[in-house]
Amino acid sequence: MQSEAYIHSIETMGMVDGPGIRYVIFMQGCPLRCAFCHNPDTWHMTKGQTKTLNWLLADIKNYLPYFRSSGGGVTVSGGEPLLQAEFLELLFAELKKINIHRVIDTSGFAAVEKVKKLMSLTDLVMLSIKHPNPEKHREISGQSSERPLAFARYLTKINMPVWVRYVLIPEVSDSPQDLAGLAAMINNMPNVQRLELLPYNTLGKSKWEQLGISSPLLDKPSPLPQEVEAARKTMAGLLPGLKTI
Ligand code: SF4
Numbered sequence: 001m002q003s004e005a006y007i008h009s010i011e012t013m014g015m016v017d018g019p020g021i022r023y024v025i026f027m028q029g030c031p032l033r034c035a036f037c038h039n040p041d042t043w044h045m046t047k048g049q050t051k052t053l054n055w056l057l058a059d060i061k062n063y064l065p066y067f068r069s070s071g072g073g074v075t076v077s078g079g080e081p082l083l084q085a086e087f088l089e090l091l092f093a094e095l096k097k098i099n100i101h102r103v104i105d106t107s108g109f110a111a112v113e114k115v116k117k118l119m120s121l122t123d124l125v126m127l128s129i130k131h132p133n134p135e136k137h138r139e140i141s142g143q144s145s146e147r148p149l150a151f152a153r154y155l156t157k158i159n160m161p162v163w164v165r166y167v168l169i170p171e172v173s174d175s176p177q178d179l180a181g182l183a184a185m186i187n188n189m190p191n192v193q194r195l196e197l198l199p200y201n202t203l204g205k206s207k208w209e210q211l212g213i214s215s216p217l218l219d220k221p222s223p224l225p226q227e228v229e230a231a232r233k234t235m236a237g238l239l240p241g242l243k244t245i
Helices: 053-061 064-070 081-097 112-120 134-141 146-157 176-187 205-211 225-238
Strands: 004-014 022-027 049-052 073-077 101-106 124-128 162-168 192-199
Touching: 004 053, 004 081, 022 053, 022 081, 049 053, 053 081, 073 081, 081 101, 081 112, 112 146, 124 146, 162 225, 176 225, 192 225
Parallel strands: 022 073, 073 101, 101 124, 124 162, 162 192
Antiparallel strands: 004 022, 004 049
């Protein structure tokens, strides 16, 4: 059993990674290479800091009043947190004992068998769908979509509450066909409670440059506000009844 976690950073008052005020742990390590990644410095597992289970639990408990008053809790993000599923099983089991809400923010790139126990201890999954088209998925993330798709099917099978996240990249992921493909995926997942459309931005650009790596998307413009709004309307039309933000 993994007794320490490789961590990139911690945000103690997160407001965007799940309900309420959240203690967000950004884990180190990711097998994907998304062309829009804001955190390429999380990619290598051992380049971060290490934290023990006891250290994390003690630190998290400092924020209990904020969780209780806001309906918040703990979110584990990344990097790809499912790479350290064994450690997270230990953490989530302890958090469950003290009734702290537990969220995983993931690309879903994991072998389902290895994360079943962790899923049984998780309250909500924020699932980042990179692209509904398998070829474009590989182009954007450097990996096949087979594992994320199998993971998504498993989440539906166990009726896990899911919030889907999707990055709108002009001319890459925002065409009517792309949006229809995304809607078709979500229509097969009655467990999805919310869709978050995130406009692509270049906030990660300086990190890419510092690390001396390049991305074909770095010079793409962000979508215009009216383009994002149009995509929201399209998705709301294709997925009536689903909260789309
Ligand atoms: S899954 Fe997340 S951390 Fe990994 S490369 Fe993609 S955006 Fe970056």
